[in-house]
Amino acid sequence: MNLIDTLLRCLGTLVAFLTLPLVIGQTEHKVMAHMQGRLGPMYAGGFHGWAQLVADGVKFAQKEDIVPAGADRRVFQLAPAVALLPYLVVLLVIPVGPNGLVGQAVDAGLFFVLAVMGIGVLGSLMAGWASANKFSLLGGLRTAAQLMSYELPMLLAAASVAMAAGTVSLTGIVEGFHWWWLPWQAIGAFVFFTAGLAELQRPPFDMPVADSEIIFGAYTEYTGLRFALFLLSEYAGILVVSALTAVLFLGGWHGPGPDSLGWLWTLLKTFALAFVVIWLRVTYPRLREDQLMKFAWTGLIPLALLQLALTGIIKVAIS
Amino acid sequence: MRIPGSGLAKGLAVTLRTMTKKTVTAQYPDVQPELPPRTRGVIALLEENCTVCMLCARECPDWCIYIDSHKETLPAADPNARARTRNVLDRFAIDFSLCMYCGICIEVCPFDALFWSPEFEYAETDILELTHERDRLREWMWTVPPPPAHDPAAEEPKEIGMARKAADKLAAAAAAAADAAAQAPEAPGGDR
Numbered sequence: 001m002n003l004i005d006t007l008l009r010c011l012g013t014l015v016a017f018l019t020l021p022l023v024i025g026q027t028e029h030k031v032m033a034h035m036q037g038r039l040g041p042m043y044a045g046g047f048h049g050w051a052q053l054v055a056d057g058v059k060f061a062q063k064e065d066i067v068p069a070g071a072d073r074r075v076f077q078l079a080p081a082v083a084l085l086p087y088l089v090v091l092l093v094i095p096v097g098p099n100g101l102v103g104q105a106v107d108a109g110l111f112f113v114l115a116v117m118g119i120g121v122l123g124s125l126m127a128g129w130a131s132a133n134k135f136s137l138l139g140g141l142r143t144a145a146q147l148m149s150y151e152l153p154m155l156l157a158a159a160s161v162a163m164a165a166g167t168v169s170l171t172g173i174v175e176g177f178h179w180w181w182l183p184w185q186a187i188g189a190f191v192f193f194t195a196g197l198a199e200l201q202r203p204p205f206d207m208p209v210a211d212s213e214i215i216f217g218a219y220t221e222y223t224g225l226r227f228a229l230f231l232l233s234e235y236a237g238i239l240v241v242s243a244l245t246a247v248l249f250l251g252g253w254h255g256p257g258p259d260s261l262g263w264l265w266t267l268l269k270t271f272a273l274a275f276v277v278i279w280l281r282v283t284y285p286r287l288r289e290d291q292l293m294k295f296a297w298t299g300l301i302p303l304a305l306l307q308l309a310l311t312g313i314i315k316v317a318i319s
Numbered sequence: 320m321r322i323p324g325s326g327l328a329k330g331l332a333v334t335l336r337t338m339t340k341k342t343v344t345a346q347y348p349d350v351q352p353e354l355p356p357r358t359r360g361v362i363a364l365l366e367e368n369c370t371v372c373m374l375c376a377r378e379c380p381d382w383c384i385y386i387d388s389h390k391e392t393l394p395a396a397d398p399n400a401r402a403r404t405r406n407v408l409d410r411f412a413i414d415f416s417l418c419m420y421c422g423i424c425i426e427v428c429p430f431d432a433l434f435w436s437p438e439f440e441y442a443e444t445d446i447l448e449l450t451h452e453r454d455r456l457r458e459w460m461w462t463v464p465p466p467p468a469h470d471p472a473a474e475e476p477k478e479i480g481m482a483r484k485a486a487d488k489l490a491a492a493a494a495a496a497a498d499a500a501a502q503a504p505e506a507p508g509g510d511r
Contacts, residue, residue: 035338281330
């Protein structure tokens with residue numbers, strides 16, 4: 001019984017991991033198109049191009065898998081997996097609904113999530129280093145620099161919410177949530193979400209893959225399925241960051257209606273945040289590398305520290 | 320005072336507003352475009368109007384109009400008259416692989432034998448097929464739209480202006496005559 005239960009949970013997570021990023025990708029196609037006055041994909045699948053990403057996947061699968069002659073073969077081939085798998089693992093511990101509706105409840109969930117998400121960036125770094133291409137290397141190093149700068153505010157913001165809840169278990173944090181946490185943790189939510197965007201290298205923080213400067217950064221030399229995996233990891237990343245922000249700062253499954261509809265609330269909040277991710281991409285131009293660093297160190301980190309202090313003061317005041 | 324971040328918010332508002340508006344994408348193969356009547360798609364020939372004056376072929380900057388003709392003698396209708404000759408068109412072709420759609424041939428035609436048609440879907444896989452012969456050019460005539468109405472603010476066409484001037488003059492003359500006729504009987508007792 002226990003084994004079947006575990007298997008079912010893993011399967012559910014896997015299915016979510018394979019479908020939700022595609023839904024986000026398709027939403028991005030359509031939302032971005034309409035925000036630019038276009039229609040987006042209209043043919044694939046017949047109805048408003050719903051199967052566009054499936055068609056893309058088939059196309060990628062047909063392409064030749066090329067490893068550059070000068071590349072570090074093993075590392076080069078391993079990099080997409082390293083980039084993609086951490087998000088799957090993170091997805092496993094994100095609580096979706098009350099009463100144990102979670103892939104695997106981990107007591108130190110917040111630590112686990114933040115630690116594993118850091119590994120994802122390692123994939124880009126490996127790809128950049130192993131490609132034997134100066135643009136890839138530049139992209140990889142920019143990724144690393146960005147990770148260094150943005151991991152800190154992200155961690156501080158997460159620490160603030162953990163402090164408020166008095167636990168680092170994700171399920172515990174959601175259970176401790178009250179509506180007045182929204183204004184209380186607003187700065188933290190902003191910092192966490194922005195830093196998450198930056199870690200995903202999403203526009204406007206996509207300097208590591210700035211096509212006008214360094215082609216496609218660390219992914220320049222990749223083709224076919226491996227390239228598709230990198231793209232998929234980006235969308236899985238959006239899903240994970242949106243879900244985490246929803247769970248930590250927006251109260252996860254809390255919302256009007258019975259507890260049994262909790263999973264719907266989590267999903268709704270996640271997709272609302274994913275929409276914001278897309279919206280920001282369409283709206284803002286790319287930040288320059290120095291602006292990127294400046295924003296993290298002089299903008300987000302002081303804000304995160306301020307949030308931490310605020311959380312501490314109020315926590316002491318109400319206890 | 321400008322609120323910090325108001326520019327960022329404005330940017331977000333612009334994209335969101337655009338998303339709710341109608342898109343501008345033309346779904347061309349599925350939906351035919353709405354072309355204005357003066358669209359320069361293809362040149363149509365109304366060969367009944369053509370007198371083989373060769374003006375179009377000579378004015379064409381690309382020399383892409385080919386005209387062949389011969390003279391035909393019409394027997395005199397009246398025994399005292401001379402026999403008339405007239406030009407008969409043998410070939411009229413426009414090579415659309417050379418044509419640059421300047422429209423000079425249409426402008427220059429004194430007999431209104433050439434017209435613009437908005438049709439544009441006549442791509443071919445062989446460049447030789449782009450030379451449209453007279454029968455094909457004649458077929459395009461059926462696609463020529465009626466000329467658009469004049470702009471309400473536009474200058475009046477010359478012939479209408481002239482006709483109106485003549486009519487006004489006539490009306491004025493008639494009115495003057497009527498006036499004179501009406502005043503003539505009164506003239507004797509004018510000092511009353």
